[in-house]
Amino acid sequence: MNENYTFYEKQSFRQWWIWALLIFVLAYSIYNSFENHDYFSASELIFSIAVPILIMILIFVIKLETKIDILGIRVRLFPFHFQFKYFPWKNIQKVYIREYSPITEYGGWGLRFGMFGKGKAYNISGNLGIQIVFKDQKKLLIGTQKSVEMKQFLEELEKV
Missing domain, CATH: 1.20.5 (Single alpha-helices involved in coiled-coils or other helix-helix interfaces)
Known part of the structure; x- marks a missing residue:
């Protein structure tokens, strides 16, 4: 690759x-x-x-942009972030696609802070996202409309 x-x-x-x-x-x-x-x-x-x-x-x-490559995961919620937030793979313990409830878990859409250890969320619509668990046990959820493609990409990335 x-x-x-x-x-x-x-x-x-x-x-x-x-x-x-x-x-x-x-x-x-x-x-x-x-x-x-x-x-x-x-x-x-x-x-x-x-x-x-x-x-x-x-x-x-407002637009949510997500980039994933061999170096890590980048996310930006424009116009609130002008530059991408970068999360290198070395700081990430676990990554997986999951279904979530935007309203009950995070209180809606946008840049959200979940209750009871849910962590932060960047989401625009829908109820599927990439859940990131960091080595320090903090969590970040990034919403996606391309969950199938993202899952396939992550599986391919694991093989590298």
Whole structure:
């Protein structure tokens, strides 16, 4: 296997229900602003419309990138991380694909901190991820939409 052998995955928030909720909030803000325009100043009207639009832009640009190669695992949740977080294989005790519950284990999607020893999670959608257990017993879960390909890649990597 050559050194350029790499697994790469990029995910974004593209779930229809998130966008439906955001559009509803924006529409409600616009309706409420114009319906009650006698009570609001111009700056309050602009603010009540700009905040939902800025949140929509933020949700649109968020992306989770995962790279796995013979050196280790890299993950980045843009725009919160401009550079990849690097986890070398020498610091990792165990890696496996598992099913998880984003809501009950981590409280949702994004950059999350689990309760009761679950560790940290980077996830965008779905309920499958790569569980990393470090030698210091800390844990990290990275969500994936390509669990089959990732599992095959990890199995190939083990052979090296």
